[in-house]
Structure formats: C-alpha cells, structure tokens
Amino acid sequence: MRLVPTEIPEVKLIEPQVFCDARGFFLESFRQDWFNQATGSSCEFIQENHSRSSKGVLRGLHYQLPPHAQGKLVRVVSGAVFDVVVDIRRSSSNFGRWVGTELTADNHRQLWIPPGFAHGFLVLSETADFVYKTTAYYSPQADRGVLWNDPYIGIDWPKLDVPFALSDKDQQQPALSRADVFA
Numbered sequence: 001m002r003l004v005p006t007e008i009p010e011v012k013l014i015e016p017q018v019f020c021d022a023r024g025f026f027l028e029s030f031r032q033d034w035f036n037q038a039t040g041s042s043c044e045f046i047q048e049n050h051s052r053s054s055k056g057v058l059r060g061l062h063y064q065l066p067p068h069a070q071g072k073l074v075r076v077v078s079g080a081v082f083d084v085v086v087d088i089r090r091s092s093s094n095f096g097r098w099v100g101t102e103l104t105a106d107n108h109r110q111l112w113i114p115p116g117f118a119h120g121f122l123v124l125s126e127t128a129d130f131v132y133k134t135t136a137y138y139s140p141q142a143d144r145g146v147l148w149n150d151p152y153i154g155i156d157w158p159k160l161d162v163p164f165a166l167s168d169k170d171q172q173q174p175a176l177s178r179a180d181v182f183a
C-alpha cells in the first residue's frame with residue numbers, strides 16, 4: 001500500500017498494491033496494522049455500507065456530530081466518482097477547505113476521512129458502487145449536512161453531460177455558516 005499526500009494532512013489517500021495475473025487481480029483492501037500506521041490512528045470500524053448510484057447523482061455533504069462522529073474509509077468497487085472532503089472543524093486552520101479526488105474501480109484508491117470532516121461524492125460513470133467502513137454506527141439524530149454548492153467552500157465539481165441529482169434532504173442542507181460544525 002502507498003500513501004498519497006492530500007492538501008489536508010489528516011485526509012489520507014491510500015493506494016493498495018494490486019497483484020495482476022492471467023486470472024485478474026488481487027489486493028488487500030484493508031489491513032488494521034497498515035491502516036493504523038498510515039493514519040496514526042487506531043480506530044475500529046464497526047459498520048460497512050454499500051450504495052449504488054447512477055451518473056450525476058451527488059450524495060452529500062454529510063457527517064455525524066459527536067458522540068456519533070464517524071471516521072470513514074471509502075472506495076469505489078464499480079464505476080467512478082469524484083469524492084470530496086471538507087474540513088468542518090471550526091478550530092482548524094483548514095476550516096472550510098476541501099479536497100477532491102477521483103476514486104474508481106480501476107485506480108482502487110481509498111480515502112480516509114477522519115471525524116470532523118464532511119463528505120460527499122458525484123458519480124461520473126453510468127453507475128457506481130460505493131463501499132465504506134465507518135467507526136461509529138449510523139445515528140439519524142446526529143446526521144448533519146452542508147450544502148454541496150456553498151460558495152464559501154467553493155467546490156469545483158466536475159462538469160457532466162447530465163444534470164446533478166440530489167436527495168430532497170441534500171438540496172436543503174444549510175450553508176457552512178449556518179451548519180452545526182465541530183469545535
């Protein structure tokens with residue numbers, strides 16, 4: 001596995017080593033020892049989720065508040081997405097800053113999103129299967145969001161030949177200035 005630096009140091013891009021042969025490929029998609037060393041954390045993943053979305057679907061930007069805050073280890077197992085993480089820790093010098101990266105079934109990249117960050121993605125391919133582990137259980141009461149196109153954050157979402165499709169909830173998320181954020 002290889003760590004690729006991002007512009008927000010706590011957010012880690014992970015590239016597993018892929019072993020290709022005549023049959024296809026093999027990769028280790030998760031190793032606790034390597035993960036702990038790479039991220040400097042020793043968290044335990046207790047839930048895994050899988051969503052499928054079609055091209056133009058934008059999910060996010062989502063997070064859960066403490067004590068249900070989640071770290072997420074995310075990847076794409078079919079298709080391609082543009083994945084975005086926003087620092088929403090008010091005390092952080094990176095508050096409101098975002099990083100975006102393509103996660104695809106072919107590049108096998110994974111993103112580690114620690115607690116304290118909002119997360120979302122836009123589907124670039126006809127469909128995409130998105131799989132992620134979390135360090136805390138889903139808690140509807142703690143579930144929060146920030147508006148995907150808040151000008152203060154200024155995410156440069158890729159242009160597509162289809163309209164973006166968002167849930168009603170995500171169309172009505174607050175701007176970062178009005179959102180419940182981390183201390």
Ligand SMILES: Cc1cn([C@H]2C[C@H](O)[C@@H](COP(=O)(O)OP(=O)(O)O[C@H]3O[C@@H](C)C(=O)[C@@H](O)[C@H]3O)O2)c(=O)[nH]c1=O
Pocket residue numbers: 049051059060061062063072119120121137138167
């Ligand atoms: C996230 C989640 C949703 N649900 C339910 C609630 C709802 O009825 C249905 C769909 O929920 P949502 O619309 O919130 O799903 P979705 O928009 O896919 O939410 C996800 O978005 C990405 C960007 C993230 O970062 C995730 O943490 C998660 O918030 O699934 C669960 O039962 N458990 C879960 O862990």
